Amino acid sequence: MKSHVLGIDFGSTTAKVVILDEDGNTVASCVSQKGAVSDEGVRAALRGAFEQAGIDLSAVVRVVSTGYGRRMLDIADRTITEITCHARGARALVPEARLVIDIGGQDSKVIALDRSGLVARFAMNDRCAAGTGKFLEVLARAVNVELEDMGAEALKAEDTVAITSMCATFAETEVISLLAEGRPKQVILAGVHQSIASRTVGLVGRVGKHDPIVMTGGVAQNIAAVHFLEKALETRLIIPTGAQIAGALGAALFALDDLRSASKVKRDDDDAVEAKLEQLLADPQRCTPACGKKETPVTFKG
Amino acid sequence: MNTVLDKFAQAAQRPYEHVKAWKQERGVKAVGTLPMHFPAEIIHATGALPVIVQEMPDAITSGGGAMYPFFCGYTRSIVDQVTEDQLGFLDAIMFTDHCVQLLSAADVIRISRPETTIHFHQLIASLRQPWSLESSVKTLRELVADLEEVLGVVVTEEALRHSISVFNENRRLIRDLYQMRRTGQIQLRASQMQHIVKSSMVMDKETHNALLRELIASLKTSTAPRSDEVAIFVSGHLCHAPRPEILDLIEDCGATIVDDDLYTGYRYVSTDVDAGIGDPIVALATAYIRKNDNVPCPTRIDPEVDWEEWLLGAVDRCGAQGLVVLLVKFCEPHYFAYPRIKAAFERNEVPHLMIETEHDGVAMENVRTKVESFVEMIKVQRAARAVAA
Ligand code: SF4
Numbered sequence: 001m002k003s004h005v006l007g008i009d010f011g012s013t014t015a016k017v018v019i020l021d022e023d024g025n026t027v028a029s030c031v032s033q034k035g036a037v038s039d040e041g042v043r044a045a046l047r048g049a050f051e052q053a054g055i056d057l058s059a060v061v062r063v064v065s066t067g068y069g070r071r072m073l074d075i076a077d078r079t080i081t082e083i084t085c086h087a088r089g090a091r092a093l094v095p096e097a098r099l100v101i102d103i104g105g106q107d108s109k110v111i112a113l114d115r116s117g118l119v120a121r122f123a124m125n126d127r128c129a130a131g132t133g134k135f136l137e138v139l140a141r142a143v144n145v146e147l148e149d150m151g152a153e154a155l156k157a158e159d160t161v162a163i164t165s166m167c168a169t170f171a172e173t174e175v176i177s178l179l180a181e182g183r184p185k186q187v188i189l190a191g192v193h194q195s196i197a198s199r200t201v202g203l204v205g206r207v208g209k210h211d212p213i214v215m216t217g218g219v220a221q222n223i224a225a226v227h228f229l230e231k232a233l234e235t236r237l238i239i240p241t242g243a244q245i246a247g248a249l250g251a252a253l254f255a256l257d258d259l260r261s262a263s264k265v266k267r268d269d270d271d272a273v274e275a276k277l278e279q280l281l282a283d284p285q286r287c288t289p290a291c292g293k294k295e296t297p298v299t300f301k302g
Numbered sequence: 303m304n305t306v307l308d309k310f311a312q313a314a315q316r317p318y319e320h321v322k323a324w325k326q327e328r329g330v331k332a333v334g335t336l337p338m339h340f341p342a343e344i345i346h347a348t349g350a351l352p353v354i355v356q357e358m359p360d361a362i363t364s365g366g367g368a369m370y371p372f373f374c375g376y377t378r379s380i381v382d383q384v385t386e387d388q389l390g391f392l393d394a395i396m397f398t399d400h401c402v403q404l405l406s407a408a409d410v411i412r413i414s415r416p417e418t419t420i421h422f423h424q425l426i427a428s429l430r431q432p433w434s435l436e437s438s439v440k441t442l443r444e445l446v447a448d449l450e451e452v453l454g455v456v457v458t459e460e461a462l463r464h465s466i467s468v469f470n471e472n473r474r475l476i477r478d479l480y481q482m483r484r485t486g487q488i489q490l491r492a493s494q495m496q497h498i499v500k501s502s503m504v505m506d507k508e509t510h511n512a513l514l515r516e517l518i519a520s521l522k523t524s525t526a527p528r529s530d531e532v533a534i535f536v537s538g539h540l541c542h543a544p545r546p547e548i549l550d551l552i553e554d555c556g557a558t559i560v561d562d563d564l565y566t567g568y569r570y571v572s573t574d575v576d577a578g579i580g581d582p583i584v585a586l587a588t589a590y591i592r593k594n595d596n597v598p599c600p601t602r603i604d605p606e607v608d609w610e611e612w613l614l615g616a617v618d619r620c621g622a623q624g625l626v627v628l629l630v631k632f633c634e635p636h637y638f639a640y641p642r643i644k645a646a647f648e649r650n651e652v653p654h655l656m657i658e659t660e661h662d663g664v665a666m667e668n669v670r671t672k673v674e675s676f677v678e679m680i681k682v683q684r685a686a687r688a689v690a691a
Contacts, residue, residue: 068667083675084682107668118686119679121648124672126658126665 004055005062005259007252008042009082009245010069013105013133014218015041016248017049019060020256028052029245042073043281057281058274062255066247068106075276077258083109083122085250090214091117092253093240098210101200101229101237102246103219105133110203112210123206131199133219138168139192142175143185154189154224161191171195190224197228204233214238216246306517307494313501314543317356321504322391324351328506331453334389336380336397336404337541338565338599339425341586343575344446345396346465346507348455353392354503355380357542362661368410374632375661376542377407384411384418394419394452396445400427400601401635404541421448428603429591438587446583462582466575468507473571475514476502480568484560484620487523492536492559493546500543500566532677535622536562537613537643538636540601544628544659551666552626555673556681561620563597563613564628572596600639609639610646617652623680624653626673631660653680 002021009016019028030048032041050057065076066085073079082104090100091113100111107124108131114120125131140147161183165171171192178188196219213235219225220243230237242249313320321332331350335342342352357379365382383389399405399422411420423445426437446457476498482488483495490498498517502510534557536549543566553559563569573593579585594602598609617625625647629636640656647654655676657669 081671081675081678083671084678107671116686118682119675121653122672122675122679124668126668 001056001059003061003259004053004059005252005255006046006049006060006064007085007248007250007255008046008063008065008067008073008076009085009247009251010042010065010067010073011082011105011218011247012068012107013137014244015045016067016245017042017045018245018248018252019049019053019055020252022256022259024253024256026249026252027055029242029248031244039072039280042069046277046281057277060273060277062259063273063277064251064255064258066251068104073280075273075280077255077273080251080254082107082247083111083124084119085247085254086216087111087113087117087119087122087250088253089246089248089250090216090240092249093242093246094212094214094238096212097214097238099204099207099213100246101204101213101215102217103131103133103196103200103215103225104217104247105137108132108200108203108217108219110200110207112207121207123203125199125203131196131203133217135168135171135196136192136219136222136225138172139163139175139189142172143179143188145185145189150189151193151222151224153186154193155227157184157186157190159187159190160194161187163188163191163195166199190228193222193224193228194232196225197232200229201232209233209235211235212238214240214243216240216243218244220244306513306520307497309513310497310501310517311494313505314497317353317500317504318388318391320501321351321353324506325391331393332391333449333453334392334395336395336408337376337400338569338601339400339590339593340396340398341442341575341590343462343465343469343582343586344442344449344457346468347457347461348449348453349461350393350453351506355383355389355392355395356500356504357661358383358388359545368414369407372632373403373406374541374630374634375659376630377403379542379661381407381410381414384415389418394421394449396421396423396449396452398423398425398441398445400425400599403632403634419452421452423448425590427601429594430604430606434591435584435587438590439584442583442587442590459582462586463577465507466577466582466585468511470574470577471511472502472507472514473574475511475518476571477568478518479514480561480571482521482523486526488521489524490521491553492549492562493553495562496543496546496549496564496566499570503566503570532557532624532680533560533620533622534558534624534626535560535613535617535620536564536567536626536628538628539564539566539630539659540599540633540636541565541630545664547666548628548657548659548664548669551670552673555670556677557624557626557673559626560622561616563616569597569599600635608642608646610643613643614646614650614652623684624655624676626676627654627656629656629658631658653683 007018014033016031028049030045032045063076065073066082070079086102102109109124111122112120140150165174215237220239333345333350334353334355345352357376362382364385369378573596575585575589594604594607598607
């Protein structure tokens, strides 16, 4: 039986899981959207991933967790930050990447990579949700548009309006008064995305702009966020297949390193991983479907 | 050993309780000073207890209405302490200015609490002019005369010389601890070093010296080389102490802080006063204008010393693999210097991370992610270099 490794990105709004086999083939990747740092989300993503991979829990011998809730998972052999994992995952997906923009639910990061793909420096939003997925979520609610539709709606606008508030709550008030003034939803949404783009450009300025730029994280799937960011940065962004699972992929690759640097032979305590996984998955509140959303499998080999 | 460290921690965490108890026990006066350049030896020579007014972690209330929110946390905190009547135990506050915000804070204190005795003297900011020494001597003589008048005492040369030697010993003992820590001979956390230095700012110096000697004698020393995973130099945070939780967080993320230039750290003890100079006022003035040779201060004008170049050297000398800059929000002198520090570290490819701190608190989880990522970045780069070598 082949050994496998698990990378878990326990984000603020989604959980992502990637399983690699010992040869570095991606055998499963799964995203589950279950709201704020939820165990249920992790369980759903894990179930989905195991279903996809068609392997036993006992096949997993190394686990690395990342993301906002990384320290909440006692199944992890070690935790690594999302900055390091997104950099590793993005570079694996796009080997020529020199800059990674990751806009997640709770924070946004810009990571500069050196020529050999290592993190050279990074910048992260400091203290509020400005420029993050949360900002989009709050404002989607304010204009009464589904989160997944807001990008397409924003791109229908022929004009934009400036959203000046940095804070998501103040921006919500601003948006409500714009609606009251009769501004079209699309125009407001364009302004919201423009605002995200300008915050991100500020972070890019802190680490320096280096092409090619890869965008990862959930917001990479928002076409308006990408559009306004490309406009602001005056460059094309590479959005790889599996952009959302880049962090989990990075975590899995670190787990693979650990496996390769140790003996491939099953260790005595490998059973501990299985036991912990069993315990985590044995929660009575089983959720269906197992996986909130199946990613198009990434064809990555580590 | 713990009891000595506990005493330092107690005085550092509750500085004013310590001072009030000391005053009551000894029947002495306590004179507050504001950081960072006031020669407190002069207060000590009067027999009064010199106390560096500390930033307090309490929320800013009535003082908030007297100061703009874009002033640094230290100045907003001290104004709040005055308007909240927390500094009444000080018999006077004497200071030398070093930045516009500090001066403004003193003005606000004067206006909002006219009964507070707060005196200010202007030490020359430019340290390398032919007249810098003469100007500093003149200012310090005026300051002594002013203090004599405020306290109704006479400061003798002999008393000044004695105070200088007590302060020099205090600085030397703390520097010894720094040196032992740099080499890995002793293990003291950065927050413990902060307690040691901060307590020195409010405790009677002779008592502090005795405790330091006791501590040094009781510390277990090791001859094994330092075994830190990632050694870090911490820089910045002028005028007041970073919250110890931030220092602990940095060290809990897999880094060891091996050296610093914090004001509540090595900066405070970097420069001795030359006891060989006959006139103690000249000796104090000389120490002032030479301070920048040991740890450059961004509030002073010195065309011969660049903080960023000094920092690159300091990081290298202590064997650190990276620099963490703790930048106080709205600290103008530091804001002015930081871009050059950033550029120099990037140019020299020495990892550095800036963390902005605020009186009202920082998002600790956000800081944790940044520091952990920084430590991981250094480890991964180090491993890659080892493979390449
Ligand atoms: S030097 Fe910085 S911290 Fe000190 S008073 Fe001025 S602004 Fe505040």
